[in-house]
Every structure is written in C-alpha cells, then in structure tokens.
Amino acid sequence: MSASVALGGSSRCGRALGPSLDKIIKNAAWRKHSHLVSSCKAALDQLQSLSDLPNHDPDSPLLALPAADAPLLLQPILLALDSNYAKVAEPALECAFKLFSLSLIRGEADPSSISPSLILRLLDAVCRSCSIGDEVIELSVLRALLAAVRSPCLLIRGEGLVTIVKTCYNVYLGGTNGTNQICAKSVLAQIVLIVFTRVEEDSMDVAPRTVSVGELLEFTDKNLNEGSSIHFSQNFINEVMSATAAKDNAVPSHVSPAVKLQNGAAEGPGGEADTSKVDNDDKGELDGGAQAQPGAADADNAAAAAAETTGDSKIREDGFLLFRNLCKLSMKFSSQENPDDHILLRGKTLSLELVKVIMDTGGPMLRSNERFLTAVKQYLCLSLLKNSALSVMAIFQLQCSIFMILLSKFRSGLKEEIGIFFPMLILRVLENVNQPSFLQKMTVLNFLEKIVQDPQLIIDLFVNYDCDVESPNLYERTVNGLLKTALGPPPGSTTTLSAAQDITFRHESVKCLVIIIKSMGTWMDQQLRIEEAYLPKSTEIYTSVENYSNPGGEDGSVPDFDLHTEVTSEVSDAATLEQRRAYKMELQGFRLPGEAQKIDRIMEKFAERYCKCNPNSFTSADTAYVLAYSVIMLNTDAHNNMVKDKMSKADFIRNNRGIDDGKDLAEEFLSTLYDHIVKNEIKMNADSVPQTKQANSLNKLLGFDGIINLVTWKQAEEKPLGANGLLIRHIQEQFRAKSAKSESVYHVVTDAAILRFMVEVCWGPMLAAFSMTLGQSDDKLATSQCLQGFRYAVHVTAVMGMQTQRDAFVTSLAKFTYLHCAADMKQKNVEAVKAIISIAIEDGNHLQESWEHILTCLSRIEHLQLLGDGAAPDASFLTVSNTEPEEKSSKSMGSYPSIKRKGSLQNPAVMAVVRGGSYDSTALGLNSLGPVTPEQINSFLSNLNLLDQIGHFELNHVFANSQRLNSESIVAFVRALCKVAISELQSPTDPRVFSLTKLVEIAHYNMNRIRLVWSRIWNVLSDFFVSVGLSENLSVAIFVMDSLRQLAMKFLEREELANYNFQNEFLRPFVIVMQKSGSTEIRELIVRCISQMVLSRVNHVKSGWKSVFMVFTAAAADERKNVVLLAFETMEKIVREYFPYITETETTTFTDCVRCLTTFTNSRFNSDVSLNAIAFLRFCAVKLADGGLICNEAEKKVDDSSSIAVTNEDTSDVQNIYDKDDHASFWFPLLTGLSRLTADPRSAIRKSALEVLFNILNDHGHLFSYLVWMGIFNSVIFPIFSGLCEKKDLADSKDDCSHSEIPAPAAHIEGGSWDSETSSLASHCLVDLFVRFFDVVRSQLHNLMAILTGFIRSPVQGPASTGVAALLRLAGELGSRLSEDEWGQIFIALKEAAALTVPGFMKVFKSLDDLEMAIDPQSYADIDVSSDPGFTHDEIEEDSLQTAAYVASRVKSHIAIQLLITQVAIDLYRSHLKYLSESNIHTIVAMFRSVASHAHELNSETVRLKKLQKACSINEVSDPPMVHFENESYQNYLSLLQDLIVDKPLICKGLKIESRLVEVCQEIVQIYLNCAGCGGGLTGLNRPVAAQSVMPLGSAKKEELAARTSLLISALRGLSGLDGEVFREHVSEFFPLLVDLVGSEHSSGEVQNVVSNIFRACIGPIVMP
Secondary structure, three states: OHHHHHHHOOOHHHHHHHHHHHHHHHHOOOOOOHHHHHHHHHHHHHHHHOOOOOOOOOOOOEOOOOHHHHHHHHHHHHHHHOOOOHHHHHHHHHHHHHHHHOOOEOEEEOOOOOOOOHHHHHHHHHHHHHHHOOHHHHHHHHHHHHHHHHOOOEEEOHHHHHHHHHHHHHHHHHOOOHHHHHHHHHHHHHHHHHHHHHHHHOOOOOOOOOOOHHHHOOOOOHHHOOOOHHHHHHHHHHHHHHOOOOOOOOOOOOOOHHHHOOOOOOEOOOOOEOOHHHHHHHHOOOOOOOOOOOOHHHHHHHHHHHHHHHOOOHHHHHHHHHHHHHHHHHHHOOOOOOOOOHHHHHHHHHHHHHHHHHHHHOOHHHHHOHHHHHHHHHHHHHHHHHHOOOOOHHHHHHHHHHHHHHHHHOOOOOHHHHHHHHHHHHHHHHOOOOOOOHHHHHHHHHHHHHHOOOHHHHHHHHHHHHOOOOOOOHHHHHHHHHHHHHHOOOOOOOOOOOHHHHHHHHHHHHHHHHHHHHHHHHHHHHHHHHHHHOOOOOOOOOOOHHHHHOOOOOOOOOOOHHHHHOOOHHHOOHHHHHHHHHHHHHHHHOOOOOOHHHHHHHHHHHHHHHHHHOOOOOOOHHHHHHHHHHHHHHHHHHHOOOOOOOOOHHHHHHHOOOOEOOEOOOHHHHHHHHHHHHHOOOOOOOOOOOHHHOOOOOOOHHHOOOOHHHHOHHHOOOOOOOOOOOHHHHHHHHHHHHHHOOOOOOOOOOOOOHHHHHHHHHHHHHHHHHHHHHHHOOOHHHHHHHHHHHHHHHHHHHHOOOHHHHHHHHHHHHHHOOHHHHHHOOHHHHHHHHHHHHHHHHOHHHOHHHHHHHHHHHHHHHHHHHHHHOOOOOHHHHOOHHHOOHHHHHHHOOOOOOHHHOOOOOOHHHHHHHHOOOOOOOOOOOOOOOOOOHHHHHHHHHHHHHHHHOOHHHHHHHHHHHHHOOHHHHHHHHHHHHHHHHHHHOOOOOOOOHHHHHHHHHHHHOOOOOHHHHHHHHHHHHHHHHHHHOOOOHHHHHHHHHHHHHHHHHHOOOOOOOOOOHHHHHHHHHHHHHHHOOOHHHHHHHHHHHHHHHHHOHHHOOOHHHHHHHHHHHHHOOOOHHHHHHHHHHHHHHHHHOHHHHHOOOHHHHHHHHHHHHHHHOOOOOHHHHHHHHHHHHHHHHHHHHOOOOOOOOOOOOOHHHHHHHHOOOHHHHHHHHHHOOOHHHHHHHHHHHHHHOOOOOHHHHHHHHHHHHHHHHHHHHHOOHHHHHHHHHHHHHHHOHHHOOHHHHOOOOOOOOOOOOOOOOOOOOHHHOOHHHHHHHHHHHHHHHHHOHHHHHHHHHHHHHHHHHHHOOOOHHHHHHHHHHHHHHHHHHHHHOOHHHHHHHHHHHHHHHHHHHHHHHHHHHHHHHOOOOOOOOOOOOOOOOOOOOOOHHHHHHHHHHHHHHHHHHHHHHHHHHHHHHHHHHHHHHHOHHHOOHHHHHHHHHHHHHHHHHHHHHHOOHHHHHHHHHHHHHHOOOOOOHHHHHHHHHHHHHHHHHHHHHHOHHHHHHHOHHHHHHHHHHHHHHHHHHHHOOOOOOOOOOOOOOOOOOOOOOHHHHHHHHHHHHHHHHHHHHHHOOOHHHHHHHHHHHHHHHHHHHHOOOOOHHHHHHHHHHHHHHHHHHHOO
C-alpha cells in the first residue's frame, strides 16, 4: 500500500492514478505496448513531483493539478483503453471509475466545441473499449460510464451523453451474458433517472434515487435472470451510486456557465442558444439504425423553437434532447421491413422502458413545462399511436404503464390526448367481453385497479370528459365496461375464454368497481374534512368579563347597546323590545361553550328566567327556548359571509310556526324581530374575532353540532352539499366556450356535490355487479369484495343524501343476509350480516329511512339466536290467552331445549323459520305450510352455528352507538325502530319484544340529549307507546305500558325547570291510553304505574302533575270499582302528604287536581269516595291557607270606611292586582270545582259541596281582597244560582271584576230541581257569607237580591219560602248597616222581580185566545164545535183542555208570586221603616201600584177568564183566585198608603200620598160598581139620569160582590178617614161614585151603612156648614 501511494505522489489525483498506472505497466506487453509503458512511467514521474495546488486551476480537468500536466497524466489511460487488450484496459477502466466517482475529473464534456476536450476523449475511449468483447470489460465500462454521469462535477452534454447511452444500448442488445444485459439495462435506467432528476431541479447537485432492478424486469427480460442476476445487478448499481465523491468538493469556478447559471439559457460562443448540435443529433442514430421517421423534422423544428422561446438551461436542454431521441428510437424500431427482428424489438422495448422511467421521474417542473409537454404530445404520443398496432404483449404493457403515468401526472396538460388514448388503449380492450386477449385484458384491469386508487383522478375524469359535451364519457364507459366484464359473456354467445379466465375477469372487474366507489368515498371524506378545516377550532364568542360584570352601568339599568340608533315606530312596542333585548343581552354578555349539552342548559335557564320575569310573554318556557335558538340561527345566517343562501323573513316565520304550545306567535312580532336581527348583528361587546375566521357552516357555528338542524327538521330534503343543480350546466358552458377558442381547459373540482352526479352514473352498474357476484359466487375473496363495495356505496350515497340509491344498496345487502330464509344461509350471508352491522356503526348518521332494513336484520338475528339457544319465544307470553285452549297455553310455556343439540323441533316458531319466507314478510313460514324435510332441518342447524360468529356484543353495539348519532339520525333511528317493534308485536304467529326492549334502552341512552332533540325523539316514541298500548293483545299492551313506566321512572330522575312542559309531554301516552283503552287491566296497570312513579319521584314532578291528574281523572270516571278506588287511594296520599309539590308548579296543575277530585265526587260506586273527595277539596283549602297563600299580600285590609271607596275604583287596575299575586289563582279552581258540584243530582253531594264551599269562604274569606271577592262572586257563587234568575240579573256593575284566568262556569241545574232542604241551605249559607263579609262584598247586593228574588219567584212553595226567609234575615242582620241606596236596591229588586214575571205570564195567558171553546153565559154545558169540518169534537176537547190546564196552573203560580212579593215588601216596610228614605218609599208605593194595576187588568180579561173557568170546570180543578188576587193587591196598596199617612206625614206630602189614596179608593169603588152592574161610562154630576132596569145577578156575581165588599168597605173608611181639608179637596172626584153606591140594589147593608156614615159625617158638614 505504501508503494502504491508513493507511486502516485501526494496529490489526490496521484493516489487514484498511480496504482492503476503501475498495474498497466505490469500487465502490458513490453514490446507490443512499449509506448504505453513509457507513457505510464512518464506520468508516474510527473506525479511524484506534483502536489495539490492551494487553488484549483479552472482550466484543468483534474482536481488541484495544473492544466498543463493533465494531458501527460491522462495519456496512459487513453492509450490503455485504445489498446484493445483486456488486461491493460481493465486497470484503465478502474482508474477512470475512480476519477469519475471521486469527482477528480471536473468540467464540461461538450462535443459541440471546436476541439474535443480531454474529458470527452476519455469518455470516448471508455466507450470504445467496450468493443474488446470481454464480459468483465463490459461491466467495467458500464461502471465507469454510470460514475461519469453520476458525478456532480462533470456535465456531459449532447453527443457525449448520446454516445454513453448508445454504448449501454450496445451492451444490452449485443451482449451474450444475461447478467451483463441486465446490468446494461439498469445502468441506462439509472442514467436516465439521474439526468431527469437534474432536469427537474435544474441543478447538478441532486441526490437521485437508485433504480429497482426488479421493477425494470416487470414486463420484459425475465428470461435473462440467471439465478442471482437481479441481485448482482442491484448491488452493481448500488455500489456505483454509493461511490460518490464527498459533498464538500465544490464545483470549480472554471466549470461551464451552463453549470453555474443553471436557470439561464445555454449559450454558445456567439452568445445565442446553441441548438445546432441538437438538430444534428436528431438526424443521427444512436446505434447506427434506421433514419429518422417522417414527420420528425417538423417536431425537431417545433422543439427548437420552443427552446429558443423558453431559454432552458443546458441541463434541461440535454434532458429534452435525450427524451426526444428515446421517443424516436422507440419509433425507429417499428419499421415494417424487419417485423421479426428480435434485436430491433428489444431495442424498442428498452426505449419504451426508459421513456417510462423518464415519465415516472417527472415532477412539478416537467408537468408544467410547455416544451416538455409539447415533446410528449409530438413524440411520445406518436410513439404510443404507432406501437398500438403491435400485438407484442410487452409493448402493450409498457404502453399501458406509460399511459397510466400520463394519466396520473400529466393529465392536466394532455386532456385531448388522454381523451383519445383512453378509449384506444383501455376501453377497447375492456369492452371486449366475448373474445378478448386474456393477457391484454388482465393488463387493462390491473391498470384500472391502479389508477382508480387515486380519488382525484376519478373525479377529474368525470368532470373533464363525462361532463364535457365534446369529450367521450370515459368514467361512464369504464364503469359499464367493468359491469359487462363482471357479468361475463352473455348467455349463448361464443367466447374464447375458459371458465377460470372468466371467473378471474369477473373478480378483477368487481375489485375495480369496489376500488372506484371506495376512492369516491375517500375523496368525499377528504373534501368534507377540508371544509371543516376552514371552521374555527373554537366556536366561542369572545368577550371580557369586566364588560359584563355590570352591563347596566352603576344605576343597574339595562343599556340598549345599538338599539337606540335604529328605533322606529315599527319596533316601539315595549314587549317586543324587551324580548329582543333579552336575546341580545344573553349572547353579548358571556361566552357560549362549544359543548352542545352545556349550551342547552344555558338556553334552558335563559328561557326559564325570561318567562319568570315576563310571565305573560309566552305560553311556556319551551317557546322562549326554541325562539332563542331560532334567533341564533338567524343572526348567524344573516351576518356570516360564508352563508350564501340567506334566510328570508318568510322562512324565519315558517320555521317558528307552532312553537307556542302548538300555536303561532304573532307574525308582526316575528317580522319585527327578524328585521332587527338582520339590521343589528348580535356580537360580543369586545368581539375580536376576525370575520374571515367565522364558520362557513351553520352546524359548527357556536358549537351547535346537531342543534341548528332541529328547528328546520321539517324542511329536510335531498340536496347537494354545497352546490346547486346548475353545476354541470355551468361546466358544460365553460367547455363550449373553450372549444370555440380552440383551447382545452382542464378543470379540477373540489366540491363534494359532484359525487351526486357520479353516483347517478355508476350506482346501477355497481349494484348489479355486486349483487350478481354475491349471489352467484361462493368465493371468499369475491364475496368479501362485494360486501366492501356495498359498504362503500352506502357510505357515499348516505353522506351525499341520495335516498333512493342508499336504500337500494341497503335493501339489497339486507336481502343477501338470508335471515328471512335461515335454512339457506351460507358463510357469505353471515359476512353480509357483519357488513350490515358495520354500516350501522360507521354510517349511522346518514342512514335515515334505511335504518328500518338494518334494524329488521338485527331483529331477525336475535330471533334466530334465541331459537338456537332454546329460549322460550316471546309468543309464549304475548299470545292472547282467550283464543287458545289451556292445554296449548301450558304447552307453549313449557321448556325449550336448545335445538342446536337436536332437541325438539316441533316448536311452531322454529318450524316457521325453517320454512322461511320472503324478505318483506313480517311473519315467516305463513305462505309455505308444507312439511319440513330433514335436509332443511340439518341446514338450519348448521346455519345457526354460523350465526355464532355474531355475538350479542355486536348487536348491542349498534344500539349503544346511538348515543353518538346526530340529532337528525337519532330521530330517524328511533322512528325506524318503532316500525320494526310494531311489526314484531303485531305478528299474528310469533309476536316478539326485542325491538321494544331496545327502544327502552335507546331512550335511556339518549335521555341526556338536549331538549330539542329529546323532544323530537319522544314525539316518535309517544305515538308508538300509544299505538301499541291500545293493542288488542292484552299481554303486548301490558308489556308496553310497563316499558313506558321504566322510561318514565328514569326520566323523572331529571329535574325540570320552572315553566317547562316536557314532563307533561312525556307522561301523555299514559293519559291517552288511559282514556281510550277498553281493557280494565291496562287502565288498572296505568293507575298503578302512575302511582308508583309519583310516590317515588314526587320531588322531581313538575309539569308532569297535569298528566298525573288527567290519568286519575279518567280513572275516577272508570266503570270498574277497583280502578276508581285505587286511583282515589293515591290521590288521597298525594293531597295529604305532597300537597306543597302541587302548589309550587303552575296554576293549571292545581286546577287539574281540583278537577280530578271533582270527578271522584261523581263516582257512582261508593258515596264515601264522593264525600271524601269533597272533604279533600276542603283539605286543599286548609293547606292553601296554612301555607300562607294569601291572595293579595301586597294589598292592605280595608276597613269599613274605605270599603265604599274601593267599590268606586277603576277596574283597569284589576288585572294588575292579580298579576302581582300568583297565589290567588290557586283558590279559584278549588272554589269553582265545588261550585260545579252543587249541581250534582245527588242530594248528599250537593249539600256537602255547598257546606264545604261556604265553610271555606267563611273560614278563609279574610284572606281575600276586594278584587278576589268579586271574582269569587262572579265565578263561584253566582253560577250556583244561575238557574234562579235571568242572565241580565247577574250582570256586572261598573265595580265588578272577573279573573281573566277563571273559566266560565257551566250552566247549573234549575233551582226548582233542588229540594227544599238544599235550597234552604244554599240561601242560608249565602246570606251568612254576605253578612259576615258585608263590608267587602256590599257592592254585590244587587246580585244577591237577584238570587233571593229568584227564590221568591220560584213556582215551588219551598224555594219561595226559603227566599222570603233569607231576604228577611238579610234585612234583619244588616238593617242598620244598609245605606239608603242599598235599601233602594232591595226594593228595586223586589219591584223588578214582580215586573219580570208579567211578560212571560201574559204570553202564556194570551194563549187562551187560540182555544176554540163556545162561551155561553147561560150554561157552561154548551160547547161550540168548530165550523171546520176537519176537526172532531173529541180532538177539540182534548187539545183545549190540556192547554187550559197548563194556563190555569201558571195563573195560580203567578198570583202566588205577586202576592208573596208584596207581602215581603210589607214586612220589610213595617220592620225597618225608620231606615227607609223617601226614594225607598216611593219605590215601594210604585211596586204596590203596579201589582194592583196588573191584578185589575188581569181580572178584566173576561173572555179569557170564562174560557179558563170552563176548562177548570171540565178538568174538575179549582178556578184561579183572580178576584182574591185583585182584592189582596188593592188591599195591600190601600193599607200601605194609610200607614204612610200615619207613619210618615212629612214624606206623604212630597209623595202626595193622600191623592194616591183617593185615587185608589175611587178605583176600588168603580170596580165594585162594575161588578154590581151599576157602573156607567160617565162619572160625576153631569151624568144624565135615565130609567134603569135592574138585571138580576147570578150566583157567581153575587159571590164576587160578596168577596169585594170588604175591600170596598176598607176603601170607603179610608175616604172617611181623610183630613177634612183633603176630603173637601177631593170630594168632587168621588162624590158621583158614592151616589152610584147609594143607587146600587145589589150592595150589602154594611156597604149602605158605611156610605150613609160618609154622607152624614163627611159630606153633610160640607153641604150644611
């Protein structure tokens, strides 16, 4: 080693040259190679004297040595290489390799220079040495040439590079050693790779990858592999590539400018781009072969022109030159002269392989370089076109590989070329189904398998070709071609394929289709993730806590922020302003978290607080809750720039329909809210989030994943994600526009919506291919691929919202499970089941309606597993027992040994499953009732073992995973599960509860979802429970109700906020089933369930009380005694122990409780229940009072002096007072319920209700304010007596009020239907109550009088007497406390009571005019038969008598009422005269006067009275006391006037009582005279005197005169008792009447005596003073 080093000297080049020169000297023949030896010695001597220069000479090709010494030093190497002697050439090649690999030779080898450089001579010598023919020399040449090209400090250009390539070609084509040929091929590939790596980077300093020898032999030269040839060749390449000079050897400054200025144009000596050599090279040959092909010159000119315009560097110039020559070389070997020349064919193949390496190396630069793309179009495409006619398999495979590279990397610049070559190379072979070349088609299928793995490539093919009207439909034809291949040759056609080849084609085509749909899904997922990447990671709205600590400033007022600048008349309403302000404050004041559950809780509390502060704003807090979300949606939609389709006002109003407890909010309110939000964005006070970072998706904004779509769920449609229907049309218009400009524009689409159109094209072929293959093939790999295809297809169609296509794939896959025909199942069907489960877990968020098919499969799996385990079928306890004999029932409940152990197979359910059925049949085996064969049984047993691969964990995973479904999907999941559960339960032969139990689990899993989502879930579940709970199958209904109970128990563990209504909604199914079910067992079960839930979760029940009481209300009206008693027992416990829980909720809850207790009072089974219910109503009142629920705590109790003032207050403040008192509303339902009970037909209930009602009012009335008392009278007390008086009698005065929340009471029974005891009790209680709280309720005196006078006017004696007693008692208790006006109200009421009876009575009395009776004054026996011949005597008699009898009864009743009213007035007058004022007395006088006048008028109806008397005579009833009525009326009137003259002389003067007395006396006298037949038409002294004939009186007249005598005497005595002056004043008025009395022959002696006394005592003194 030391000698060798000494031989080369101390320089680095010397250390490389010295040993090689020494070896050459030793191996040379002294005589033959004397010159060589001497040259070597001279070089050695020179090296000994040289050392490395401190600075490299730029003109020297050897590193750190002078340029002048380089020829001397390299001359021995050149001579050795040209010696044609292997032993000498070998060390020379070794020396050259060292020099190249160690970068000791530096510079540029450019054959275009005037004198060849030393480096170029060295390379030529190395290439020429290959002609020695020695195999070792060949490898050394290849080694040296590769090292030279690899050297980063040596630029080999033009002809030099071509010579190197040609040398390697010659070794490959002319060599006899297979290993050397492989090495030559590998070296060529590595050289090409190095060159084009440098071209891509435009730099010499690159690190190219090492070629893989195995890949080079993929298509050709596999026969050259001699054992370890590939391994040897790979090591050979690796050794050369690794033997690279150190990186620290910088490129010397003398290197060509092309090396230093890598990005500049390669310039020749004249400073212009040197392309002349390129042209010459284009015309030459690499290996002395054929001349350039026709048309190549044009291409050369175009390439040269491109070089001039682009100004490429020398590196790229050489690379383009090499590419062009290789393309030409591939075409030169296509000559028709030597078609069988294998050497030419190998050269052609090698050139295509090198071109493939070049294209595969291409990076961004080559893909965008216009010159290179032009060369590809003009040379490579021409080569592919010419070679396509060859049938050589290797050529075809290489063409396909090159085309795949073009398609993968260069498709954007070769759109038109791809559109030509794809059908020519790929589709032509793919669509040949009957007689294809097996290898060609396999090559095409393998090619498609590779390219379809690039998702973007598939999308680009569809967009740029199928969507271009000027281009072929490459995607569609590819899919259809794969379908044809998958289906195989049509039946009956002639084919050259064997069965194995056909199966291979089928499987490969299916595999390609699977990869296509998989790639589409991958691309879709990527694009959707990319869209999500633009969303802000934190969806919170930022603010500062300081700004919110006192949002209203120091004074606590709430600022309006930006409202003050935009206030108009349109938004001036105070309530609307407050609502908008509340929403704004909530979103401006704090940061909403990103978690949906937390946001939901915040919104719940906001809605609760808002409704508490604004109780009259909405029906419930649910409305504010939903509207708050809607406002957030609107704010996002209106002010987010990424939202393209803005929400209109009509959309906003439509989205909020029915949110107010089923009713719509005012459209004006929503419109105003919309305008304000759109005009004024809600944002944080310190909002620093840039607008560009806002979310571009409503689903992500504010963290509302799965929330925003809840408000718009009704409008969900199949709609492309992010694109509209004009997408394709727009692309087509672009294509047309570019075509008109002769341009080819390549489009790249990133919108996932394009997949919808692609799926429309491919889903049918894919479904057919997957289905046919899965149905016909049992190959494990093929079935696995098909199932994968189904999974990917469902994924894509589901995510894209393509319902029809998604359902088609899911349904087909579900059918292939063969769960409906278990006896025919195979392993592939089990795999299909697994695929179904995978789809359910992975794509559950997008399945929607397809869930039904999946859940049906899960149900059938569980059924088969239960049968296999020998478990008793659900039908054993769900079958209606009434339709089955006891023997069958007992048998069905017996043990079920596992049929897997070949036990009993006589179970009907098992036999039905073995027979099987159609996929759509809900009950298996119904349509095929034939015998079951042993083969079917054995197959079924084996298939049950197959199903063991699917454990319970997999099934349960689907249901447990429902917690991860989004809001829309969980609703669809539950809806589908309900359908499956109904089909299971309604099965006529085998009802099951699997899905029902899963529904309970699902509800439990998802119970913690936000309220909006859970509400939608429960809407579906509620309908399901109601539907099944009303099932005719009692066992099914019981099971469902028990399941609902389990859910309710879980749900009631959650605390409900105030003003919400969801508990009520949750328990509503119990109410509906309770009301509609005809089964006693179900109703009793519901009562027990509700009882258990309430008693165990009473502290959590809020709005649920309403449903609880509705259930018990329905139970109270039940026809079964045990149901009634059970419900009442629970009600008793609730009222006694948990009363505070009832009153802490809404008013309506307590109302429902009272209504429930009221219903129990109507129980017809046990009077104790009714009475106890009434007692509980009183207990409720006590609890209310004990709890301090005073009706108006804010209002001070009024004293006697202020009570009058209260009655005059303006009623406009009534509602405000009630609004301040939440507890007042608790009393009204209770009192109203008792009020209604007073109309109960049972006397005991009526009496008890009256007692309890008035006891409550008496005991707790001190808690009530004036306004509340007014409400009690109007809504509670007066309705009890509503039948006793007309509606107008109870009209409210101006001081009256009614509670707005109190419902109008129902009409009560007529007072007359009460027994006397009840009437007496009612009136007594009413008067006592009124007297006790007179100071507060005195304003209701007129209404009280209407009630009492209603009693008095009653045609029944008992109530009338009761009314009289009550009125007298009232006056007796309050006499001194009643004011003048109040006494006036009493007497006015009596007066009106008397007057009100008259119109109705007269209408009845006048009906006598319609009776056709003959009136004969001589005889009552004569009957005047009607002249109408159509009536018979009997008919007239019967109709007339019935009418007359009714009229007689009414007349008697009317007389009694009138006399009773006057008697009451007389009694009140006499008892309380001292309290009566002049106006009161005037009212009394007027009333008595009207009664007397009415009596006289009634008695003057002679014709009617005769008809009535005749009818009474015939009916054998007494006549109405008409005369008595008139006499009593006048007598009372007369007595009153006489008493007034005595008792109230002062008042008499003002009222002119004496004149009234005289007037009434005159009327009495005149009536008597008329009766006696003495009355004339004129009175007074001027009446003419004529002879009168006295007619004898009949007995009736005599009786009447006798009856009127006492009244006449009283009137005459009243006249005689007048004061002298008064008598004298009026004597002229009644004197003629007295004269008539004197002349009357029918007057009695007593009358004559009284008249005589008047003449003597009163008139005498006047006549004779």
